[in-house]
Amino acid sequence: MLNLISIIFPFFKSSASEKTVSYKGSFESWEQATKNSVGYDSEYILKKSNDTLDKIITGAKKCEKDTISFDEYQYSLPLLLGLNYITKAAKDNLNVLDFGGSFASSYFRNFDVLENLNVKWTVVEQKKIVEIALAKLKHINNLSFITSSELDLEKKKSYNVVLFGSSLQFMQSPSDTIKNVIHQGVESIIFEQTPVVNSGERKLTVQKVREPIYDASYPAWHFNEKELVKWIGSTYRLRHKSINPHVTNHCEGFESKLFDFVFTKHSPNF
Numbered sequence: 001m002l003n004l005i006s007i008i009f010p011f012f013k014s015s016a017s018e019k020t021v022s023y024k025g026s027f028e029s030w031e032q033a034t035k036n037s038v039g040y041d042s043e044y045i046l047k048k049s050n051d052t053l054d055k056i057i058t059g060a061k062k063c064e065k066d067t068i069s070f071d072e073y074q075y076s077l078p079l080l081l082g083l084n085y086i087t088k089a090a091k092d093n094l095n096v097l098d099f100g101g102s103f104a105s106s107y108f109r110n111f112d113v114l115e116n117l118n119v120k121w122t123v124v125e126q127k128k129i130v131e132i133a134l135a136k137l138k139h140i141n142n143l144s145f146i147t148s149s150e151l152d153l154e155k156k157k158s159y160n161v162v163l164f165g166s167s168l169q170f171m172q173s174p175s176d177t178i179k180n181v182i183h184q185g186v187e188s189i190i191f192e193q194t195p196v197v198n199s200g201e202r203k204l205t206v207q208k209v210r211e212p213i214y215d216a217s218y219p220a221w222h223f224n225e226k227e228l229v230k231w232i233g234s235t236y237r238l239r240h241k242s243i244n245p246h247v248t249n250h251c252e253g254f255e256s257k258l259f260d261f262v263f264t265k266h267s268p269n270f
Contacts, residue, residue: 023205033219063108078260082190094119097159100167166193236263
């Protein structure tokens with residue numbers, strides 16, 4: 001079982017820097033938002049992510065987030081809670097499916113906890129990222145990388161945890177993705193850094209990213225919390241919800257905040 005006391009305490013002590021995330025417009029369709037953005041699959045972003053990965057592989061840095069590397073682990077409270085909730089039910093066999101996880105960024109940010117667990121970690125990413133990861137991280141046996149099309153072929157594989165690490169908002173059809181996840185019967189669904197509107201219906205915007213991360217822009221949803229919970233359905237219950245106090249979303253014509261959610265199945269084991 002996870003010793004959350006030893007992990008959560010330094011997490012709360014850590015001094016996260018304040019930042020603002022900018023979102024432009026309010027678009028009627030994904031196609032319209034895409035036309036007003038640059039996209040995520042540029043060679044520049046890939047190179048910067050690749051260079052940061054090399055620092056982790058060589059031991060120069062312990063982990064990274066959005067191409068920013070760190071000397072210390074950057075623990076995720078919702079992830080560790082989500083794993084802790086189901087460890088008993090999973091009989092210590094954790095099988096995580098990480099949507100949009102880059103080069104296993106969340107795995108490395110929590111590595112000193114995960115290395116003591118029996119955990120398999122599968123990242124779903126773009127083809128170029130998968131190819132690089134398979135070449136550079138093949139020495140880590142419990143890590144694997146697949147594309148979304150390969151995920152469709154793996155229906156028999158039993159994941160018990162699904163992580164959306166600030167990725168659900170960048171999916172064209174987020175409700176369909178959640179529906180497919182629930183169909184697989186996973187025990188826990190974790191959402192990190194997910195934009196949620198203060199009121200009203202969900203909005204479709206373009207997120208602007210700037211240095212020191214990278215210069216880019218891509219479509220991004222801001223969800224309605226009640227709608228999101230409805231997508232999850234009555235099979236699951238909300239175990240944790242929090243708002244990131246260090247990030248301010250700057251939107252045009254509406255307000256939103258970044259939320260973390262942890263859902264687990266209704267079960268006497270939890």
